[in-house]
Amino acid sequence: xxxxxxxxxxxxxxxxxxxxxxxxxxxEKQVLRYGAINMRSTLDMQFNTYxxxxxxxxxxxxxxxxxxxxxxxxxxLVKSLPTPTDDGRVYRFELKPGIKFHDGxxxxxxxxxxxxxRMFIPENGAINSYIADMIVGAKDMLAGKAxxxxxxxxIDDLNFEITxxxxxxxxxxxxxxxxxxxxxxxxxxxxxxxxxxxxxxGTGPYKITKFDADNGFYVERFxxxxxxxxxxxxxxxxxxxxxxxxxxxxxxxxxxxxxxxxTLYPEYSKSRLSSEIGSYTPQGTIFVSPxxxxxxxxxxxxxxxxxxxxxxxxxxxxxxxxxxxxATTFIPPSMLGFDGTVPAYERDVERAKQLMAEAGxxxxxxxxxxxxxxxxxxxxxxTLLAIQSQLREIGISINIVQVDAASWSxxxxxxxxxxxxxxxxxxxxDPDGFINSYLYSSNARTLSNNYNSPEFDKLLDxxxxxxxxxxxxxxxxxxxxxxxxxxxxxVPLFHENMFYLCKPYxxxxxxxxxNTFHFFDAYIER
Amino acid sequence: MxxxxxxxxxxxxxxxxxGESASGGFFVDSxxxxxxxxxxxxxxxxxxxLIVSAIFAPWLAPYDPxxxxxxxxxxxxxxxxxxxxxxxxRDILSRIIYGARISLSVGFVSQLIACSIGVLLGSLAxxxxxxxxTVVSRAIEIFAAFPELLFAIGIMFVLGPGVINVxxxxxxxxxxxxxRLVRGQVMQLREMEYTQACIVCGGSNARIIVRHLxxxxxxxxxxxxxxxxxxxxxxxxxxxxxxxxxxPPTASWGQMISTAQQYISFYPYYSITPGVAIIITVLAFNxxxxxxRDALDPRLRD
Numbered sequence: 109x110x111x112x113x114x115x116x117x118x119x120x121x122x123x124x125x126x127x128x129x130x131x132x133x134x135x136e137k138q139v140l141r142y143g144a145i146n147m148r149s150t151l152d153m154q155f156n157t158y159x160x161x162x163x164x165x166x167x168x169x170x171x172x173x174x175x176x177x178x179x180x181x182x183x184x185l186v187k188s189l190p191t192p193t194d195d196g197r198v199y200r201f202e203l204k205p206g207i208k209f210h211d212g213x214x215x216x217x218x219x220x221x222x223x224x225x226r227m228f229i230p231e232n233g234a235i236n237s238y239i240a241d242m243i244v245g246a247k248d249m250l251a252g253k254a255x256x257x258x259x260x261x262x263i264d265d266l267n268f269e270i271t272x273x274x275x276x277x278x279x280x281x282x283x284x285x286x287x288x289x290x291x292x293x294x295x296x297x298x299x300x301x302x303x304x305x306x307x308x309x310g311t312g313p314y315k316i317t318k319f320d321a322d323n324g325f326y327v328e329r330f331x332x333x334x335x336x337x338x339x340x341x342x343x344x345x346x347x348x349x350x351x352x353x354x355x356x357x358x359x360x361x362x363x364x365x366x367x368x369x370x371t372l373y374p375e376y377s378k379s380r381l382s383s384e385i386g387s388y389t390p391q392g393t394i395f396v397s398p399x400x401x402x403x404x405x406x407x408x409x410x411x412x413x414x415x416x417x418x419x420x421x422x423x424x425x426x427x428x429x430x431x432x433x434x435a436t437t438f439i440p441p442s443m444l445g446f447d448g449t450v451p452a453y454e455r456d457v458e459r460a461k462q463l464m465a466e467a468g469x470x471x472x473x474x475x476x477x478x479x480x481x482x483x484x485x486x487x488x489x490x491t492l493l494a495i496q497s498q499l500r501e502i503g504i505s506i507n508i509v510q511v512d513a514a515s516w517s518x519x520x521x522x523x524x525x526x527x528x529x530x531x532x533x534x535x536x537x538d539p540d541g542f543i544n545s546y547l548y549s550s551n552a553r554t555l556s557n558n559y560n561s562p563e564f565d566k567l568l569d570x571x572x573x574x575x576x577x578x579x580x581x582x583x584x585x586x587x588x589x590x591x592x593x594x595x596x597x598x599v600p601l602f603h604e605n606m607f608y609l610c611k612p613y614x615x616x617x618x619x620x621x622x623n624t625f626h627f628f629d630a631y632i633e634r
Numbered sequence: 635m636x637x638x639x640x641x642x643x644x645x646x647x648x649x650x651x652x653g654e655s656a657s658g659g660f661f662v663d664s665x666x667x668x669x670x671x672x673x674x675x676x677x678x679x680x681x682x683x684l685i686v687s688a689i690f691a692p693w694l695a696p697y698d699p700x701x702x703x704x705x706x707x708x709x710x711x712x713x714x715x716x717x718x719x720x721x722x723x724r725d726i727l728s729r730i731i732y733g734a735r736i737s738l739s740v741g742f743v744s745q746l747i748a749c750s751i752g753v754l755l756g757s758l759a760x761x762x763x764x765x766x767x768t769v770v771s772r773a774i775e776i777f778a779a780f781p782e783l784l785f786a787i788g789i790m791f792v793l794g795p796g797v798i799n800v801x802x803x804x805x806x807x808x809x810x811x812x813x814r815l816v817r818g819q820v821m822q823l824r825e826m827e828y829t830q831a832c833i834v835c836g837g838s839n840a841r842i843i844v845r846h847l848x849x850x851x852x853x854x855x856x857x858x859x860x861x862x863x864x865x866x867x868x869x870x871x872x873x874x875x876x877x878x879x880x881x882p883p884t885a886s887w888g889q890m891i892s893t894a895q896q897y898i899s900f901y902p903y904y905s906i907t908p909g910v911a912i913i914i915t916v917l918a919f920n921x922x923x924x925x926x927r928d929a930l931d932p933r934l935r936d
Contacts, residue, residue: 352896359899371721375900426704426723481877485896493722493882497702510795510877 152304169310196275274573392533411596445584472503674925747805752812760820853930860923
């Protein structure tokens with residue numbers, strides 16, 4: 109009996125030591141827990157525009173070059189940033205040798221070609237092809253007239269050349285976004301439509317080791333990473349749908365970093381967590397997006413009436429507690445093409461009513477205002493509620509329709525949302541990635557805005573094809589004025605500041621002004 | 635006694651089958667019995683108060699429940715706003731008073747729909763039996779097989795958000811309870827002597843069901859309605875909480891709790907007040923329903 113007892117004690121002690129060792133190992137492991145939102149979307153960046161998905165994808169797969177946290181474009185997969193030929197049309201790239209994908213295969217120029225061509229195959233239905241459709245042959249592929257990208261020439265496994273139709277100054281910035289991510293050809297072909305849904309990898313500093321589309325993604329450091337090794341051993345992207353639960357999880361220590369909606373900033377800035385609040389100013393705009401194919405909203409007088417009836421000053425000061433800045437144009441400040449001379453939008457309810465009457469809607473009308481359910485209690489939802497109240501003064505009654513993220517993507521892409529609060533942020537600091545990606549006719553169609561102005565499109569085409577910065581700036585100013593001041597294709601409201609909560613033990617979280625979270629430099633020091 | 639040729643039953647037979655007594659009637663007796671239960675009377679008063687405030691909301695509410703004064707958002711309880719203001723600067727008391735309209739109308743209308751479907755199908759299945767019973771019983775089993783809230787969410791996804799659709803969803807959700815109980819009772823009553831007598835006297839099937847069988851199921855139906863209402867109110871609150879129920883800016887208690895939860899650390903009163911309103915209403919209906927069931931149960935008579 110005694111022997112059995114001492115034996116049991118020995119087993120327990122051994123087990124305790126073993127588990128102790130495991131626990132200690134786990135404790136030493138640097139794992140950052142990020143409270144993420146599940147967009148119910150593929151991780152494949154050719155098929156979504158969500159910053160929440162970029163947060164994950166950017167750690168796993170990389171474009172040829174990307175922006176660092178100071179918004180400087182740096183080479184990632186290429187040895188250096190190429191300089192175009194004198195005519196501004198041809199770029200020659202050289203890949204760094206020996207770059208490994210997470211499956212152990214080596215990156216080749218053919219993978220890059222495959223990744224670009226993939227976004228132009230019409231059957232694939234990529235939604236971000238605008239970032240590179242200025243490459244010679246891209247439009248032919250999109251139109252189904254070609255199966256190969258004529259402007260992409262492979263020289264050898266490491267060298268390739270890209271030829272553009274016309275000079276396009278922000279070309280490197282454009283393909284340096286998440287949408288230009290390079291995928292392994294063989295694995296991507298084998299996965300087919302499951303790429304991004306059940307399988308996803310690239311050359312990034314982290315590889316996915318837990319692929320759980322419902323609960324989150326666990327990524328661990330890729331030991332064969334070609335660049336500077338990240339300090340964190342792993343990042344746990346934990347999906348927490350409800351913003352309040354996310355905050356409670358953060359406060360109880362189960363999450364290390366979360367985003368904080370600007371509407372809650374005043375409360376948190378007065379709380380004990382005030383020292384844990386970080387902020388950044390993304391280049392973006394919050395606006396009313398009317399669907400120009402809607403019979404009522406297709407009337408420019410109605411859209412101008414909406415602009416005149418909105419009380420932007422109240423939105424800025426009372427709704428957003430002065431955490432945002434008033435919008436005077438669609439293009440945000442600090443971006444090329446922003447026109448600082450444009451005066452603030454005026455508010456004139458009587459004139460708005462008169463315009464409604466002139467448009468034949470003196471008695472007003474009802475319109476559905478769509479919103480993603482998870483945004484209802486955040487900035488877009490509160491803005492929609494305020495706009496709903498303000499537009500009632502001119503007889504426009506907005507029926508709020510809440511939809512889940514997956515339905516939202518489908519309905520918006522079908523062009524059937526009559527009105528919503530747009531939240532648009534640039535992917536690279538150039539107006540082409542901002543105004544073009546939203547309002548150019550082919551893009552506006554997939555975003556339920558349906559602005560289709562040949563004059564506007566021409567201004568953007570002209571701006572794309574010139575490398576003269578002053579001329580480009582002038583063209584973008586004209587285009588912006590046309591869309592937001594003459595045609596009222598969008599009704600800009602304000603430019604946001606964004607906030608997040610970060611535990612004090614998370615160091616070197618360099619938040620860039622773009623709208624994604626990159627933890628490349630971060631580490632934990634308790 | 636001559637058999638009436640027009641299918642009408644003699645008065646004496648009618649009185650007997652509907653269970654009325656010479657002392658003033660079954661329902662009068664039940665009301666007298668119920669009046670002795672103070673808790674039930676209190677719940678009845680609470681319900682009366684809620685109904686009155688819902689009906690007279692425009693006169694009782696101090697402010698328009700949708701009126702936004704953004705500069706006054708998230709104010710604590712005070713003289714200007716007794717229960718404070720929400721994140722859009724709207725008066726919380728006014729929204730709670732108007733919210734009672736939604737909750738009560740959802741409760742009553744959904745139960746009316748459920749009751750109509752359930753009683754009709756239950757009585758047909760119970761009275762005719764055979765194929766009718768098989769079809770209705772299988773339908774009951776199929777509908778009852780789904781978890782309630784998930785089923786409601788599914789219906790709301792199909793129909794889309796909105797208060798009318800909440801009525802329909804909750805009506806479709808709870809008719810099975812009525813159908814099951816009415817079917818059972820009608821099956822029993824069909825074999826009673828007075829039913830057989832009515833058949834012999836030439837009473838039509840419709841008349842037998844409507845005039846003789848259903849009145850005897852009335853106490854069960856009333857109790858079911860009373861106990862079904864709080865369930866419907868809670869389900870509406872749940873649907874509105876997840877954004878599928880009543881849409882903003884219409885005030886709904888569930889939706890208020892949903893919005894308020896993000897401010898729970900800073901403004902707890904905002905979450906608590908609509909929560910308390912739901913608790914009081916549901917509790918009052920439950921106590922009243924229990925009291926009613928006791929009063930209407932002939933086995934519990936003095």
